Amino acid sequence: MKAIRVLVANRPRLMRELILATIADQPDIEIVGEINDDSEMENAVNSTRPDFLIVALEKSNRLPAACDLVLQNHPRMKVIAISPNSNSSVFYWTSLQVRSSEIEASEEGVLGALRGLHARVEEVQ
Protein backbone atom coordinates (compact mmCIF):
# COMPACT_ATOMS: atom_id res chain seq x y z
CA MET A 1 0.00 0.00 0.00
CA LYS A 2 1.31 3.43 -0.94
CA ALA A 3 2.34 5.74 1.87
CA ILE A 4 0.01 8.65 2.57
CA ARG A 5 1.70 11.82 1.32
CA VAL A 6 1.27 14.81 3.60
CA LEU A 7 2.32 18.43 3.21
CA VAL A 8 2.28 20.39 6.48
CA ALA A 9 1.67 24.14 6.27
CA ASN A 10 0.44 25.05 9.72
CA ARG A 11 1.08 28.31 11.47
CA PRO A 12 2.37 29.24 13.96
CA ARG A 13 5.67 27.39 13.83
CA LEU A 14 5.16 25.64 17.15
CA MET A 15 1.84 24.19 16.01
CA ARG A 16 3.44 22.99 12.78
CA GLU A 17 6.25 21.28 14.68
CA LEU A 18 3.80 19.60 17.04
CA ILE A 19 1.84 18.23 14.09
CA LEU A 20 5.04 17.10 12.40
CA ALA A 21 6.05 15.33 15.62
CA THR A 22 2.66 13.59 15.65
CA ILE A 23 2.95 12.10 12.17
CA ALA A 24 6.73 11.82 11.79
CA ASP A 25 7.07 8.34 13.30
CA GLN A 26 4.18 6.76 11.41
CA PRO A 27 5.48 4.17 8.91
CA ASP A 28 2.52 4.53 6.55
CA ILE A 29 2.65 8.32 6.37
CA GLU A 30 5.26 10.29 4.45
CA ILE A 31 5.86 13.96 5.11
CA VAL A 32 6.58 15.29 1.63
CA GLY A 33 7.13 18.87 2.68
CA GLU A 34 6.80 21.58 5.26
CA ILE A 35 6.16 25.25 4.54
CA ASN A 36 6.04 28.23 6.85
CA ASP A 37 4.72 30.82 4.44
CA ASP A 38 1.37 30.60 2.67
CA SER A 39 2.88 32.20 -0.42
CA GLU A 40 4.91 29.00 -0.91
CA MET A 41 1.81 26.80 -0.80
CA GLU A 42 1.05 26.69 -4.54
CA ASN A 43 4.63 25.80 -5.51
CA ALA A 44 4.94 23.24 -2.73
CA VAL A 45 1.71 21.48 -3.72
CA ASN A 46 2.71 21.50 -7.41
CA SER A 47 6.08 19.98 -6.70
CA THR A 48 5.16 17.45 -3.99
CA ARG A 49 1.64 16.36 -5.08
CA PRO A 50 0.44 15.51 -1.56
CA ASP A 51 -2.65 13.43 -0.76
CA PHE A 52 -3.30 15.70 2.21
CA LEU A 53 -2.49 19.29 3.02
CA ILE A 54 -2.62 20.18 6.73
CA VAL A 55 -3.11 23.89 7.40
CA ALA A 56 -4.09 26.23 10.23
CA LEU A 57 -7.76 26.91 10.68
CA GLU A 58 -8.27 30.67 10.78
CA LYS A 59 -10.12 32.28 13.69
CA SER A 60 -13.21 32.69 11.53
CA ASN A 61 -13.17 28.90 11.02
CA ARG A 62 -12.09 29.41 7.42
CA LEU A 63 -9.18 28.09 5.41
CA PRO A 64 -6.27 30.45 4.75
CA ALA A 65 -6.89 32.45 1.56
CA ALA A 66 -3.88 30.84 -0.16
CA CYS A 67 -5.45 27.44 0.44
CA ASP A 68 -8.63 28.39 -1.41
CA LEU A 69 -6.58 29.24 -4.48
CA VAL A 70 -4.58 26.01 -4.31
CA LEU A 71 -7.75 23.94 -4.03
CA GLN A 72 -9.10 25.45 -7.24
CA ASN A 73 -6.16 23.90 -9.08
CA HIS A 74 -5.98 20.71 -7.01
CA PRO A 75 -9.57 19.74 -6.19
CA ARG A 76 -8.64 16.10 -5.50
CA MET A 77 -6.28 17.02 -2.71
CA LYS A 78 -7.76 16.70 0.79
CA VAL A 79 -7.24 19.40 3.37
CA ILE A 80 -7.30 19.12 7.16
CA ALA A 81 -7.43 22.50 8.88
CA ILE A 82 -6.54 22.53 12.58
CA SER A 83 -7.07 25.46 14.93
CA PRO A 84 -4.03 26.43 17.02
CA ASN A 85 -6.25 27.91 19.73
CA SER A 86 -9.03 25.42 20.27
CA ASN A 87 -10.07 21.85 19.59
CA SER A 88 -11.63 22.79 16.27
CA SER A 89 -10.66 21.13 13.03
CA VAL A 90 -12.27 20.91 9.62
CA PHE A 91 -11.83 18.50 6.71
CA TYR A 92 -12.27 19.66 3.11
CA TRP A 93 -12.45 17.66 -0.05
CA THR A 94 -13.34 20.04 -2.83
CA SER A 95 -13.91 17.53 -5.65
CA LEU A 96 -16.60 15.80 -3.60
CA GLN A 97 -17.79 19.07 -2.02
CA VAL A 98 -17.19 17.67 1.43
CA ARG A 99 -16.76 19.88 4.47
CA SER A 100 -16.81 18.13 7.82
CA SER A 101 -16.06 19.16 11.38
CA GLU A 102 -16.09 15.63 12.71
CA ILE A 103 -12.34 15.16 12.96
CA GLU A 104 -11.16 15.34 16.53
CA ALA A 105 -8.20 17.69 16.97
CA SER A 106 -6.07 15.10 18.71
CA GLU A 107 -3.22 12.81 17.66
CA GLU A 108 -5.62 9.91 17.34
CA GLY A 109 -8.14 12.05 15.48
CA VAL A 110 -5.69 13.40 12.92
CA LEU A 111 -3.95 10.08 12.29
CA GLY A 112 -7.29 8.31 12.09
CA ALA A 113 -8.56 10.86 9.59
CA LEU A 114 -5.48 10.55 7.39
CA ARG A 115 -5.70 6.76 7.34
CA GLY A 116 -9.46 6.42 7.15
CA LEU A 117 -9.97 8.96 4.40
CA HIS A 118 -7.02 7.69 2.41
CA ALA A 119 -8.36 4.13 2.57
CA ARG A 120 -11.75 5.33 1.34
CA VAL A 121 -10.14 7.11 -1.59
CA GLU A 122 -8.20 3.97 -2.53
CA GLU A 123 -11.43 1.96 -2.42
CA VAL A 124 -13.17 4.43 -4.70
CA GLN A 125 -10.27 4.38 -7.15
Next chain:
Amino acid sequence: MSEKVRVFIASENRLVRESLSRILSKRCDLEVVSSQGLADALGEAMHSDTEVLVLDSLEYLFLEKSEEKAVPERLARPRVLLVCMEEDERLFLRAIRAGVLGFIAKDASALDVVAAVRCLARGEAVCPPRLCRFLFDFVAAQAVEFPQSCVKIRLGLTRREQQLIPMIGRGLTNKEIASQLNLSEQTVKNHVHRILHKVGVGNRLSLLGALEPGMLN
Protein backbone atom coordinates in the same frame (compact mmCIF):
# COMPACT_ATOMS: atom_id res chain seq x y z
CA MET B 1 21.63 11.11 38.43
CA SER B 2 19.65 14.20 39.37
CA GLU B 3 15.88 14.07 39.76
CA LYS B 4 13.70 14.79 36.78
CA VAL B 5 11.91 18.11 36.43
CA ARG B 6 8.22 17.50 37.01
CA VAL B 7 6.12 19.15 34.30
CA PHE B 8 2.35 19.67 34.14
CA ILE B 9 0.76 20.57 30.77
CA ALA B 10 -2.56 22.42 30.72
CA SER B 11 -4.04 23.23 27.33
CA GLU B 12 -7.50 23.33 25.87
CA ASN B 13 -6.12 21.95 22.62
CA ARG B 14 -5.79 18.18 22.91
CA LEU B 15 -3.37 17.90 20.01
CA VAL B 16 -1.06 20.43 21.68
CA ARG B 17 -1.26 18.55 24.98
CA GLU B 18 -0.55 15.18 23.46
CA SER B 19 2.28 16.12 21.14
CA LEU B 20 3.95 18.48 23.62
CA SER B 21 3.71 15.79 26.27
CA ARG B 22 5.39 13.26 23.97
CA ILE B 23 8.17 15.68 23.01
CA LEU B 24 8.94 16.60 26.64
CA SER B 25 8.72 12.99 27.84
CA LYS B 26 11.46 11.98 25.40
CA ARG B 27 13.92 14.12 27.37
CA CYS B 28 15.60 12.13 30.10
CA ASP B 29 15.67 15.09 32.50
CA LEU B 30 11.96 15.90 32.20
CA GLU B 31 8.88 14.05 33.44
CA VAL B 32 5.37 14.97 32.38
CA VAL B 33 3.29 14.24 35.48
CA SER B 34 0.00 15.16 33.86
CA SER B 35 -1.50 16.81 30.78
CA GLN B 36 -5.06 18.02 30.98
CA GLY B 37 -7.60 20.44 29.59
CA LEU B 38 -7.81 23.77 31.40
CA ALA B 39 -11.00 22.98 33.29
CA ASP B 40 -9.67 19.66 34.59
CA ALA B 41 -6.26 21.13 35.38
CA LEU B 42 -7.76 23.93 37.45
CA GLY B 43 -6.44 23.57 40.95
CA GLU B 44 -4.85 20.18 40.32
CA ALA B 45 -1.59 21.59 38.97
CA MET B 46 -1.21 23.61 42.15
CA HIS B 47 -1.93 20.61 44.34
CA SER B 48 0.64 18.32 42.78
CA ASP B 49 4.36 18.70 43.30
CA THR B 50 4.73 20.16 39.81
CA GLU B 51 7.83 22.25 39.25
CA VAL B 52 6.95 23.74 35.87
CA LEU B 53 3.42 24.34 34.64
CA VAL B 54 3.18 24.72 30.86
CA LEU B 55 -0.06 26.34 29.77
CA ASP B 56 -1.43 28.10 26.73
CA SER B 57 -4.08 30.27 28.34
CA LEU B 58 -3.40 33.16 30.66
CA GLU B 59 -7.02 33.08 31.80
CA TYR B 60 -6.25 29.82 33.57
CA LEU B 61 -4.08 31.70 36.07
CA PHE B 62 -6.90 34.10 36.94
CA LEU B 63 -9.37 31.24 37.35
CA GLU B 64 -6.84 29.34 39.42
CA LYS B 65 -6.39 32.28 41.80
CA SER B 66 -9.86 31.63 43.21
CA GLU B 67 -8.60 28.25 44.42
CA GLU B 68 -5.30 29.61 45.68
CA LYS B 69 -6.17 29.44 49.34
CA ALA B 70 -6.67 25.70 49.11
CA VAL B 71 -3.09 25.06 47.99
CA PRO B 72 -1.25 23.18 50.73
CA GLU B 73 1.55 25.24 52.20
CA ARG B 74 4.06 22.41 51.95
CA LEU B 75 3.98 22.67 48.16
CA ALA B 76 5.93 25.31 46.32
CA ARG B 77 4.00 27.15 43.65
CA PRO B 78 4.97 25.84 40.19
CA ARG B 79 6.85 28.11 37.83
CA VAL B 80 4.58 28.97 34.94
CA LEU B 81 5.57 28.86 31.27
CA LEU B 82 2.96 30.46 29.00
CA VAL B 83 3.00 29.12 25.46
CA CYS B 84 1.20 31.81 23.56
CA MET B 85 0.06 31.45 19.97
CA GLU B 86 -0.20 35.23 19.69
CA GLU B 87 2.69 37.57 20.48
CA ASP B 88 0.86 40.44 22.12
CA GLU B 89 2.60 43.04 24.30
CA ARG B 90 -0.39 43.72 26.55
CA LEU B 91 -0.90 40.02 27.09
CA PHE B 92 2.80 39.71 27.88
CA LEU B 93 2.55 42.38 30.60
CA ARG B 94 -0.58 40.77 32.04
CA ALA B 95 1.28 37.47 32.11
CA ILE B 96 4.18 38.95 34.06
CA ARG B 97 1.78 40.56 36.55
CA ALA B 98 0.01 37.22 36.95
CA GLY B 99 3.29 35.60 37.98
CA VAL B 100 4.34 33.97 34.72
CA LEU B 101 8.11 33.37 34.60
CA GLY B 102 8.42 32.18 31.04
CA PHE B 103 6.78 33.40 27.85
CA ILE B 104 7.09 31.49 24.59
CA ALA B 105 5.70 33.18 21.51
CA LYS B 106 4.24 31.89 18.29
CA ASP B 107 7.51 31.73 16.37
CA ALA B 108 9.08 29.44 18.94
CA SER B 109 10.04 25.88 18.07
CA ALA B 110 9.28 22.76 20.05
CA LEU B 111 12.95 22.73 21.12
CA ASP B 112 12.51 26.28 22.44
CA VAL B 113 9.74 24.95 24.70
CA VAL B 114 12.03 22.21 25.99
CA ALA B 115 14.79 24.76 26.65
CA ALA B 116 12.35 27.11 28.36
CA VAL B 117 11.11 24.38 30.71
CA ARG B 118 14.70 23.67 31.71
CA CYS B 119 15.40 27.38 32.25
CA LEU B 120 12.37 27.76 34.52
CA ALA B 121 13.38 24.66 36.45
CA ARG B 122 16.75 26.32 37.09
CA GLY B 123 14.94 29.38 38.42
CA GLU B 124 15.56 31.55 35.36
CA ALA B 125 13.00 33.56 33.40
CA VAL B 126 12.34 33.21 29.67
CA CYS B 127 11.29 35.97 27.35
CA PRO B 128 11.45 36.33 23.53
CA PRO B 129 14.04 38.95 22.48
CA ARG B 130 11.46 41.29 20.93
CA LEU B 131 9.34 41.29 24.08
CA CYS B 132 12.46 41.59 26.21
CA ARG B 133 13.22 44.86 24.40
CA PHE B 134 9.61 45.94 24.99
CA LEU B 135 10.03 45.16 28.69
CA PHE B 136 13.20 47.27 28.92
CA ASP B 137 11.44 50.19 27.20
CA PHE B 138 8.38 49.80 29.42
CA VAL B 139 10.38 49.85 32.66
CA ALA B 140 12.46 52.81 31.44
CA ALA B 141 9.29 54.74 30.55
CA GLN B 142 7.83 54.00 33.97
CA ALA B 143 10.95 55.36 35.63
CA VAL B 144 10.41 58.67 33.85
CA GLU B 145 6.69 58.78 34.59
CA PHE B 146 6.91 57.75 38.24
CA PRO B 147 10.17 59.04 39.74
CA GLN B 148 8.88 58.51 43.28
CA SER B 149 8.50 54.80 42.50
CA CYS B 150 12.18 54.73 41.58
CA VAL B 151 13.12 56.27 44.89
CA LYS B 152 11.08 53.66 46.70
CA ILE B 153 12.70 50.90 44.70
CA ARG B 154 16.16 52.40 45.28
CA LEU B 155 15.52 52.33 49.00
CA GLY B 156 14.80 48.64 48.68
CA LEU B 157 11.23 48.94 49.92
CA THR B 158 8.97 45.97 49.28
CA ARG B 159 5.62 46.47 47.61
CA ARG B 160 3.89 46.21 50.98
CA GLU B 161 6.25 48.73 52.55
CA GLN B 162 5.62 51.12 49.64
CA GLN B 163 1.91 50.65 50.22
CA LEU B 164 2.28 51.63 53.88
CA ILE B 165 4.15 54.90 53.33
CA PRO B 166 1.18 57.02 52.17
CA MET B 167 -0.85 55.64 55.08
CA ILE B 168 1.85 56.66 57.52
CA GLY B 169 1.88 60.03 55.75
CA ARG B 170 -1.85 60.38 56.47
CA GLY B 171 -1.10 59.84 60.13
CA LEU B 172 -2.82 56.47 60.50
CA THR B 173 -1.88 54.38 63.53
CA ASN B 174 -0.56 50.83 63.23
CA LYS B 175 -3.96 49.57 64.33
CA GLU B 176 -5.78 51.61 61.66
CA ILE B 177 -3.37 50.47 58.93
CA ALA B 178 -3.74 46.87 60.08
CA SER B 179 -7.49 47.15 59.87
CA GLN B 180 -7.43 48.62 56.35
CA LEU B 181 -5.00 46.01 55.00
CA ASN B 182 -6.41 43.02 56.87
CA LEU B 183 -3.11 42.47 58.66
CA SER B 184 -2.29 42.00 62.32
CA GLU B 185 -1.10 45.04 64.24
CA GLN B 186 2.20 43.28 64.96
CA THR B 187 2.80 42.69 61.24
CA VAL B 188 2.27 46.38 60.51
CA LYS B 189 4.59 47.26 63.37
CA ASN B 190 7.27 45.04 61.83
CA HIS B 191 6.78 46.64 58.41
CA VAL B 192 7.08 50.14 59.87
CA HIS B 193 10.20 49.13 61.76
CA ARG B 194 11.81 47.86 58.55
CA ILE B 195 10.82 51.02 56.63
CA LEU B 196 12.45 53.23 59.27
CA HIS B 197 15.57 51.08 59.12
CA LYS B 198 15.79 51.20 55.31
CA VAL B 199 15.23 54.95 55.13
CA GLY B 200 17.70 55.42 57.97
CA VAL B 201 15.53 57.34 60.42
CA GLY B 202 14.48 56.68 64.00
CA ASN B 203 10.76 57.54 64.04
CA ARG B 204 7.70 58.28 61.90
CA LEU B 205 8.11 62.03 62.07
CA SER B 206 11.68 61.81 60.77
CA LEU B 207 10.44 59.45 58.04
CA LEU B 208 7.95 62.06 56.79
CA GLY B 209 10.71 64.64 56.72
CA ALA B 210 13.13 62.33 54.92
CA LEU B 211 10.84 61.39 52.06
CA GLU B 212 9.78 63.61 49.17
CA PRO B 213 6.17 64.84 49.40
CA GLY B 214 5.21 62.93 46.22
CA MET B 215 6.08 59.63 47.85
CA LEU B 216 3.60 60.19 50.65
CA ASN B 217 0.64 60.38 48.26
